[in-house]
Amino acid sequence: MTLVGSDYYVIFTTAWGMFGLVGNRDGLLRTGLPTDDPAAMLKGLLAGIELARYDRGLFVDLQERIRAYFDGEVVDLSGQVPLVLEGLRPFTQAVLLACTKVAYGQVCSYKDLAALAGRRSGARPAANALATNPMPLVIPCHRIVRADGRIGGFSGPGGPAMKKRLLALEAQKPTVGFEPTTAGLQNQSSTVELRWRQV
Secondary structure, eight states, rough: OOSSEEEEEEEEEETEEEEEEEEEEEEEEEEEESSSSHHHHHHHHTTTTTTTETTTTHHHHHHHHHHHHHHOOOOOOOOSOOOOOSSSSSHHHHHHHHTOOOOOEEEEEEEHHHHHTTTTTTTTHHHHHTTOSSSSSTTTTGGEEESSOOOOOOTTTTTTHHHHHHHHTTTTTTTSSSSOOOSBBBBBTEEEEEOOOOO
């Protein structure tokens, strides 16, 4: 793939539906979470972008890793392509970059994420920053939960139900009856393993 001074997009099939990517020569600009409605995907993916050309080969390795993710494979999406965060406030950028450090199958509280981003008392600002995440899944905001273990909000398509489903996929458990907990922080990394129980 050779990108020349423009924005490009691709929509591709996963086991959960159509997923979208937008990027340019600097890196990834935006992702679109799975949907069964390609028209809605395209509208949301390209909102506010005046000109973007379709490129089936856009970040093809990332496409394959995302397909594998939705097939249930343990996949690390961090560091696959550069993330373009220009235009976002510095704290928002710091929160989003800190979020990329939360590994598959782990969760982190909003408060701990804020601390990782340099603000010790910033749970609410961290949540607000995540609400503007232009690259859900690649920047795994679904892994950020409330300090009491409840999943919290999710501004991406599908809302909290999608967040719950993504967390369940990563726990390799059915999507019914889970409760993540933030007890037992490990190695001062501010991440914790998901612990599941029937509810």
